[in-house]
Amino acid sequence: MWSINYKCQYFHKGSVKVQQVCKKFFLNFLKRNEPIVYKIMNKMYKIVTLLVILCITQSSSSIYPEIETRSGWVRGITLRNTFGTTYHAFKGIPYAEAPVGELRFKAPKPISRWEETLNATQDKPPCIQKNTLFINHSVEGEEDCLYLNVYTTSIPRHDETQGNAVLVYIHYGGFFAGSGDSSYHGPEYFMNENVTLVTFNYRLGVFGFLSTNDDVAPGNWALKDQTAVLNWVQDNICYFGGDRDRVTIFGQSAGAASVHLHMLSPLSKGLFHRAISQSGTALSAFARPLPEIPLLVARAQAAFVGCDGNANTSALVDCLRNIDARVLVKSVDYFKFFGDQPSVVFMPSIEKRTSLNPHPFITQDPIEIIKSRNFNNVPWIVGFVQNEGLITAAELLRKSSLRNELISNFDSYCPQLLGLNFSTFPNQTDFVWTKIKDFYLEGNTINVTQPSTLQGFINLYGDRFFNYPGYKAIDLHLATGLHPIWVYSFNYKGEYSYVDHFARTNEGKDLIDWGVCHCDDLLYLFSSPALFKPLKYDSNDMQINVFMTKAWARFAKYGIPQPYCFIRWPSANKCNKELNGYTDFCYLNMTGSYETRGQIFTENNFFTNRLRFWSELPLFENFLYDV
Template sequence: MKLKNVENKQRKNPVVTVKQGKLKGAVKKCLDGSPYYSFKGIRYGQPPVGELKFKAPLPVKPWEGIRDAIEHGPVCPQYNLDFIDFVEGSDDCLSLNVYTKSLQPSSKIPVMVYIHGGAFLTGSGNAETFGPEYFLQHDIIVVTMNYRLEALGFLCLDTPEVPGNAGMKDQVLALRWVKENITMFGGDSDNITIFGESGGAASVTFHMLSPMSQGLFNKSIAQSGSCLSCWAIAHKPVERAFRSAKALGMITKDVNELLEYLRSVPAHELTRLAFKTRTQDEKLRGLTMYCTPTIEKKFEGQEQFLTEDPIDLLLAGKVSNVPLLIGHNSAEGIFMVNDHIKRLEIFNKDPSYMVPRDLAITVSKEKLDEFGQRIKQFYFGGKDVTKDDTQAIADFQTDLNFMYQIHRFLHLFQSTAPVFLYNFDYETDLNVVKNVIGLDNVKGACHADDLFYLFHSKKSWKIVEDNDRLKKIVYQITKFWADFAKTGNPTPTKGGIEWRPYTSATKEYLLLSQDMKLSNNLNKERVEFWDKMYADAGKPCIAVSSL
């Protein structure tokens, strides 16, 4: 009887011993009512405050006794784009969450580590948005994380004190913690998949290139993002750091004085600097994403996350040789349509502002103007755009910010491991972002719509709960992802659809929609349009990989 009471107590208050100490979690219920173990707010790094502010994180120190892992840790201070409001959070935000159905080290359950998106300036790994229940039904361990955002995570001064990429190094430290400890949660430390969406997908592809991340994961899933997008990598970050101080009321030309001042600024006041530090050109060109990963200078005695241009690393084959599942939503750009319409007068008068930054900063004014006219002709028939051209605007913004650079990464990715490409085109009540925006006349799935098919949340579950058709769709998509995490193949068993690997010869992809099917040459004409533009600008492009 006593032994049974001990077992019941353990189920109510599960305790796990990791390398750093003991953690007490909680028991939650899966969709079928069976139990799973939840460990939230696990600290993986020391508080990056004071002298550690803006620096690479340090591993958490061991502790005595039992730490509660019941509630989420603080989120990073941020300006929440969904609620258009500040979230104070805390700069002491380096925590992660683990969800598992077994605590037996012998279980060796495949592990999926999710890196949240949010433009590197907003978001968290909290279960309110990224609940694990859909994946747990496939016997997967799910890990989510918080990391430093905006200036706290991506300030760069090109100095040994602040070389940049602190937020990416947070992610690396979290992955190291998972590699070291996940066995105690029933996980297989030799079968870890990293996956992310938007900025999280860019992060995933950065980890595939970074020497700091090698050996920490075995497979990758990149949804709606790539490290090749101009929004994913910082442009003149030191100049932005000085503009940040000026925006906060302090003018200096001394980098040491700058650092001392920024360290003194409360963490929540360092939010929204991406907006406050825009140049005139940036106000008219591209997404407002500027506090992002950067190419670091090398300093003796330090680990660098990224010291070469991602394109150069890809061309040199300096990339993780792991299976990759990559793709995008069919109408990512829906969320940019209304913003584009607000700037119609500018774009119609000077189409060169539709040219992406990475091309705009390298070509002549004459070539820039020519590129702008090409875009206007290809997407809008050479005519001035009106507020009724929503489908064409959505297609343009999709290709500009997401589609082409995902294909470009895919084509330049030199690996012997299998690659699987998808196009997410479901249109149901679960397309929460699209439905909120209200552009029903635009065909396709909007940016971030796929997340509601992958993660359980109170808001989305109300839509799914009594809808058997949506339940089947959610189950199928999460099964693709989970089977890929388990085996490196999203369709390892016979009997259903076979998702065949992408090759440069066949260019096959899976259309994820009500009419699911295998096809090839996704967005062929649109890819070729951008490829010619990059080739004409003297940039490495898709054609390079097929020579």
């Protein structure tokens, strides 16, 4: 188990070594002299030692600061962002043992202490993956990947009473791709707000979520990796100037769903104090655990790589442990039936608490946990963007070959793409799909000459996977009355957008105004040099950036996302109301564009006819909501 009982003591390697050398020299000298000289020289020793320590630590350690963590010494690097803020970066710190060999498909093992000073100046490779989110479809990364990065504006030099508020970011990627790498999630913007930022890798795909629904492989390895990071933060963040009693977890997409799952997990209790979910919750169709599916997926995965898919679970997992990691990653293509769909194959699972699995991550459906009121009731921000559905719809609509195939197989592909087979009774799937098609597409297929059908398809994807599940999550949490919730809708169209990366093609750019895409709010929290140029210093984009980083930082510091007194952002708890049997609430609208200017104001009505439509469909989850 992970230990969090400790008292921070700060050591800087340069000062320790200098003190030892100085002391040895002076003591040898003093032993050969008279007592009066001894007293004088003893005072001189203290003064000289102090001066030498100041000189050395101010020169070498200011460029490459060294800190002793509970696992050993780490050497970082001091950097300066474009705003002139100096900060310290410590990259590639291991937070658990490498999950390879016998540790594959097991909970993370606490890291052993290392002896030499760890060079923590470079990002480590991502967890092994086939990243189909962006243009490169090749297998990348390593199975030895459980590393984190810490960015801080101050390193404590004594036992300080309180450090910076801490922000721990959980990356996007559909549970199959992504990383905490600084080329995608750079810290520069947050460093202006005097906070300590942590980013990290966690296991992905089959390595992060393989489950046999029993004690052999209970699953949720990725979520347990994330919990290991939170334990590491509790144990070590004080050495980096962070306050372990003010930890905010935030994430986007799969990371946002992970944040919500940590709110529902007993394993994460007490490890964080606030939460932010950007475009995703535990009720999202790509994240909500389904009881019978994990074992079926595990058996199919085994068969794809030459293992016996019908073997007992122990033999099945033993076989998969001996398959080359890259072979396992590539084999996920066998699950695809259309392009890269379904993109999410491995996802969270519901575990059983047993003597062999005494610390499960989650043991009930998220809806049941929320309704039981037995969850980590911390202040929570929940966010959405204008066109969430573009993460999948962009490529399907813009790439003519995929679009034509979709049109030719519209009524057979779409119910599968939307996961309706997991949410409806078999004899109702066609009925539900017909109602959806009538509502979003006026009973037609998509048509490039009718922009309304393209936008309707985007809205359909966004509502199914993000907007409606997010609305229901807020609704259920508000009903408990246990914690404050703030809601925002990001509708600001900046100079850059993730839509071109998700589409993976320049084709079809002029079909419609593609609007604000899934992930676009991240552009104003992180630099992403691998994908985008820096925001222009005096642009409208930068004004949105300043607002968002200040709001997130103030939330981390004080529990209220209120960066300016002249922008009102009330919690949904204070403005929710019943509207014809449905819950409605206010939210913060961030809108405008880089060509005009950003506008940020409170709207009073989050509930729409599109959300009402989904509320009235005969879906399994709707029955659970109402029980």
